[in-house]
Amino acid sequence: MAKLLVDLSRRRLLQSMFSAAAMTALPAGALARASKPLTRALPGTDVALPRVGLGSWITFNVGDDPVLLEQCTAVIAAFFAAGGRLIDSSPMYGSSQATIGHALAQLDAVDRVYAADKVWTSTPTEGPAQIEASRQAWGVPRFDLLQVHNLLGWEGHIETLAAMRADGEVRQLGITTSHGRRHDAVERIMQRVSLDSVQLTYNIVDREAEQRLLPLAQERGIAVIANRPFQRKRLIRRLADKPLPPWAAEIDATTWAQFILKFIISHPAVTCAIPATTQVRHVRENLDAAREPLPDDAMRRRMADYVQGL
Amino acid sequence: MTWWNYRPDDLLLFSPRVYARLFELHNQTLWPAPLLALAAGGVALLLLLRSTRQRTRLVIVLLAIAWVLVAWSFLWQRYAPIHWGIIYAIPLFGLQALLLLALGSLPSGLQLPQRWHPRRGLGVGLFAYSLALHPLTALMAGRSLWGAEIIGLAPDPLAIATLGVAAMAEPGRYAWLLLVIPALWCLQSTLTLLLLDQRGAWLPLLAVLIALAARLWPRRAPPR
Numbered sequence: 001m002a003k004l005l006v007d008l009s010r011r012r013l014l015q016s017m018f019s020a021a022a023m024t025a026l027p028a029g030a031l032a033r034a035s036k037p038l039t040r041a042l043p044g045t046d047v048a049l050p051r052v053g054l055g056s057w058i059t060f061n062v063g064d065d066p067v068l069l070e071q072c073t074a075v076i077a078a079f080f081a082a083g084g085r086l087i088d089s090s091p092m093y094g095s096s097q098a099t100i101g102h103a104l105a106q107l108d109a110v111d112r113v114y115a116a117d118k119v120w121t122s123t124p125t126e127g128p129a130q131i132e133a134s135r136q137a138w139g140v141p142r143f144d145l146l147q148v149h150n151l152l153g154w155e156g157h158i159e160t161l162a163a164m165r166a167d168g169e170v171r172q173l174g175i176t177t178s179h180g181r182r183h184d185a186v187e188r189i190m191q192r193v194s195l196d197s198v199q200l201t202y203n204i205v206d207r208e209a210e211q212r213l214l215p216l217a218q219e220r221g222i223a224v225i226a227n228r229p230f231q232r233k234r235l236i237r238r239l240a241d242k243p244l245p246p247w248a249a250e251i252d253a254t255t256w257a258q259f260i261l262k263f264i265i266s267h268p269a270v271t272c273a274i275p276a277t278t279q280v281r282h283v284r285e286n287l288d289a290a291r292e293p294l295p296d297d298a299m300r301r302r303m304a305d306y307v308q309g310l
Numbered sequence: 311m312t313w314w315n316y317r318p319d320d321l322l323l324f325s326p327r328v329y330a331r332l333f334e335l336h337n338q339t340l341w342p343a344p345l346l347a348l349a350a351g352g353v354a355l356l357l358l359l360r361s362t363r364q365r366t367r368l369v370i371v372l373l374a375i376a377w378v379l380v381a382w383s384f385l386w387q388r389y390a391p392i393h394w395g396i397i398y399a400i401p402l403f404g405l406q407a408l409l410l411l412a413l414g415s416l417p418s419g420l421q422l423p424q425r426w427h428p429r430r431g432l433g434v435g436l437f438a439y440s441l442a443l444h445p446l447t448a449l450m451a452g453r454s455l456w457g458a459e460i461i462g463l464a465p466d467p468l469a470i471a472t473l474g475v476a477a478m479a480e481p482g483r484y485a486w487l488l489l490v491i492p493a494l495w496c497l498q499s500t501l502t503l504l505l506l507d508q509r510g511a512w513l514p515l516l517a518v519l520i521a522l523a524a525r526l527w528p529r530r531a532p533p534r
Contacts, residue, residue, distance in 0.1 A: 058322075058323060058324060058325055059325070061323050061324045061325075061328065061392050062324075062328050062331075062392070063328070063332070063388065063391040063392045064391065065328070065331050065335060067331070068327075068328065068331060092323075092394070093323060094323045094324060094391065094392040094393060094394065095391045095392055278325070278327075
């Protein structure tokens with residue numbers, strides 16, 4: 001009992017510390033805005049997700065390093081404080097799932113997260129055990145979204161996920177791809193299978209998905225999660241020494257990260273983008289991109305042309 | 311989607327910061343083991359410099375123990391949680407330990423040259439580098455000495471030291487067997503360090519090339 005009380009006190013103390021950390025360094029105006037990022041409804045549901053989520057590729061793979069675990073917890077605390085909900089991970093991402101689970105437990109935030117994970121094994125019969133291990137690592141009662149990672153063993157896994165969805169063990173199912181790979185196969189699956197979500201690479205320079213996949217998602221009512229928004233930092237590094245155009249102020253983009261994110265999430269088919277970061281200030285900057293004004297079609301063309309011309 | 315669709319950078323799962331922290335945490339957790347490991351490595355180097363059959367066996371046993379320790383304490387406990395591919399390397403480390411013990415204990419087993427020869431110079435040089443200089447690559451990578459990679463505790467210097475022994479050992483058919491796993495480890499290490507954009511990424515590969523050069527160095531012509 002005494003141990004339980006100590007644990008609870010420690011947890012409350014940590015929650016207070018992370019809340020304070022998440023609140024400090026935010027100007028008053030930003031604080032007021034922080035609670036209301038733009039949302040988009042998931043097709044066919046009453047769930048509306050903030051237009052910027054949180055990826056975990058590389059950034060949350062920190063093993064059991066106590067210092068780095070607390071840094072990641074602070075990032076997730078700031079993400080929730082800024083109104084974020086969807087966190088995405090995969091069993092392929094090393095210890096990222098356990099890091100998220102650590103943070104959710106520390107922050108007592110299991111009910112705040114929209115938990116998106118993946119199944120990643122070429123042997124479909126191993127899928128259920130892997131999903132259960134992932135669920136335990138996260139510490140959530142069930143996943144909101146389960147996706148077949150990079151189409152690995154997708155036919156078998158889709159059957160498993162569909163049965164889980166029917167039994168209420170997961171809300172939604174989907175597939176993922178990245179780096180623009182296997183778009184033909186993704187398209188065929190989107191046409192054949194009852195998917196809720198597709199995750200693919202889409203950003204201001206990787207725009208192949210605009211040709212067929214994004215219109216098809218709109219047509220079939222499939223949510224789209226955009227991964228690699230910054231090409232794993234490469235895009236931000238490439239643009240770092242280039243000036244933002246003065247007209248970026250028209251969409252309230254003050255950094256390249258916001259410029260790129262606003263481009264991505266303003267596509268009518270995109271539900272949200274999932275940038276990953278290890279820094280609290282970056283997670284706030286990213287969530288700040290999910291606010292009005294977003295670019296219209298003309299502005300989007302201007303943005304893409306500008307970046308292409310750099 | 312199949313395995314060969316993944317590119318090397320898809321399989322890099324962690325950041326340079328996390329990689330550096332692996333060694334810092336390892337050394338801090340095991341302290342003062344890094345000092346003991348350096349001392350044991352120093353003794354092994356002295357034994358190599360004045361090698362006899364018994365001393366060679368002692369070095370071989372020390373190396374075998376180190377391969378098991380590194381597999382358990384570093385690969386299994388620290389590295390595998392952030393890199394699922396490391397699971398596949400752990401049995402190879404065990405196999406290397408068995409190879410060392412088996413080939414070192416055979417009646418006609420491993421022997422080290424006692425007289426000066428370029429092959430011996432390169433082998434001893436590799437061992438000395440792994441012991442004394444490789445830990446300093448931490449400074450080159452911008453880490454403190456807490457992040458040093460120590461022989462007997464971290465895989466890279468252990469693989470390089472073993473390459474040194476395999477480079478000069480006789481008979482050649484055994485030595486080549488001992489060279490395979492350390493060389494494979496060094497190749498993957500160079501690939502990892504390149505993907506992490508680390509300075510000194512080429513050093514493990516260079517060690518493999520030096521070991522190969524030593525093994526292929528012409529034998530001394532028998533006296534007429």
